[in-house]
Amino acid sequence: MDFGDTRYLSELRIVLLGSKRAGKSSAGNSILGREEFDLKRSAQCVRRHGEAADRHLTVIEAPGWWRTYTVEQSPELLKQEIVLSVSLCPPGPHAVLLIIRVDNTFKETYRKAFQGHLELFGERVWSHAIVLFTYGDSLSDTSIEQYIESEGQDLRWLVDRCGNRYHVLNNKNRRDHTQIKELLEKIEETVAQNKGCHFEIDGRILQEMKKRRREVEERANERMRRMQKQRDDIRSQMMRRADKSNTWSLGSSAYSTGAASRSYSPFSFVDGSDLERCKSMEVPSPFMSGDERSDTMFVRSSAYSSNMSEADEDSS
Ligand SMILES: Nc1nc2c(ncn2[C@@H]2O[C@H](COP(=O)(O)OP(=O)(O)OP(=O)(O)O)[C@@H](O)[C@H]2O)c(=O)[nH]1
Ligand SMILES: [Mg+2]
Structure with missing residues (x-):
């Protein structure tokens, strides 16, 4: 076998791929020998650097897919993020590690x-x-x-498709440096099998993914602009009606009580402080991370629910 040129392997670039909760971040931490990857889920790729066994390492974790979803069922943004992972370690990764848990039965759906x-x-x-x-x-x-x-033919198929290249890690045993040293050697052998070359994605696939990513971003921005305009229209309508009802209420105060005048307004539960709160409600960007978005949504929904409870109190 020709093991080609291995001069440049003082540096290794690695991409971790797999389903959600497969142990990608933990494997990244084992490889780098410290807690570089957060074990909380991310919708974006995460890149970390470190040194191990005299090599400089760059490790990228791509977001995981649902393990029983076919690629057609996976969301477009997730697929784009997965493909773009290889462009985060230019000129390309030396190895792509497919992370699989051995404590689960490997089903046909996982293989697909x-x-x-x-x-x-x-x-x-x-x-x-x-x-x-x-x-x-x-x-x-x-x-x-x-x-x-x-485990059955599906796992055997996958291992064979990877040229019978496999390795096992116990991520709970960080003191076992041999398992990492052996893994890095297997990566070097993979590079040697590829005549010293790393993986380089076809430029057309990358361009197509970037184009699709731009299209999604444009659609998301357009949706946000539409939603913002909708809210602006509603708020100015609310203010006009509140002004009108104040004018009416002042004009008719000699004849009616404030409570009666409030009941004429279609937004009778809205007072000045509610309007101020409405104005300051934040709109989550579609490109915020999941956590940031859910934090924002929490603020929004609690703002709405406090309006609702005040409205309920008003009407009672
Ligand atoms: N016992 C044991 N637990 C592991 C091992 N590897 C990972 N885990 C546990 O499996 C869970 C998921 O691990 P992660 O490394 O966060 O998995 P992930 O694929 O990065 O998950 P997501 O990024 O959320 O998709 C965590 O509770 C880890 O502690 C292992 O080798 N042995
Ligand atoms: Mg992870």
Whole structure:
């Protein structure tokens, strides 16, 4: 076998791919030897750097897919983010690690999800792919080979599709440096099998993904502009009606009580302070992270619910 040129391997670039909760961040932390990746979920790729076994490492974690979803069922933004992961370590990753938990039965649907999502990168990606099993601690005294052989044809298909390249990690045992050293050696061997080359995604696939990403961003911005205009219109309508009802109430105060005048307004539950609150409500950007958006939504919904409870009190 020709092991090609391995001069540049003092630096290794690695992309972690897999379904949600497969152990991608934990594997990243094991590889870098410290807690670089947060174990909380991210909708975006996360890139971290470090040193291990005399090599400079760049590790990218792509967001995970739902493990029973086919690629067609996965959301467009997720697919774009997954594909763009390889562009975060230019000129391209030396290996793409497919993260699989060994404490779960590997079903046909998982295999289809892996196949579909991986093929977003194009056919060439398979020759840089290595199956990285996590939850090695749950294997007890079963060897990884016994596990692969006993799991059924779908897992065997996947391992074979990756050129029989696989490795197992116990992410709960950070003191075991041998498991990382061996993994890095397997990555070097993968590069050697590829004649010293890293994986480079076809420029057309990347351009197409970037184009689709721009289209989604434009549509999202357009939706936000529409929603903002809608809200501006409603607020100015509310203010006009509040002004009118104040004028009416002042003009007729000699004949009626304030309570009666309030009941004439279609926004009778809205007073000045409500309007100020409405004006200051924040609109979450569609490109905020999930957590930021849900924080904002929480503020919004609590603002709405406080209006509602005040309205309920008013009407009671
Ligand atoms: N026992 C055991 N637990 C593990 C192992 N690897 C990961 N875990 C646990 O599995 C859970 C998910 O791990 P993560 O590393 O956050 O998985 P992930 O794929 O990054 O998850 P998302 O980014 O949310 O999709 C965490 O509770 C980890 O502690 C392992 O080798 N053994
Ligand atoms: Mg993670």
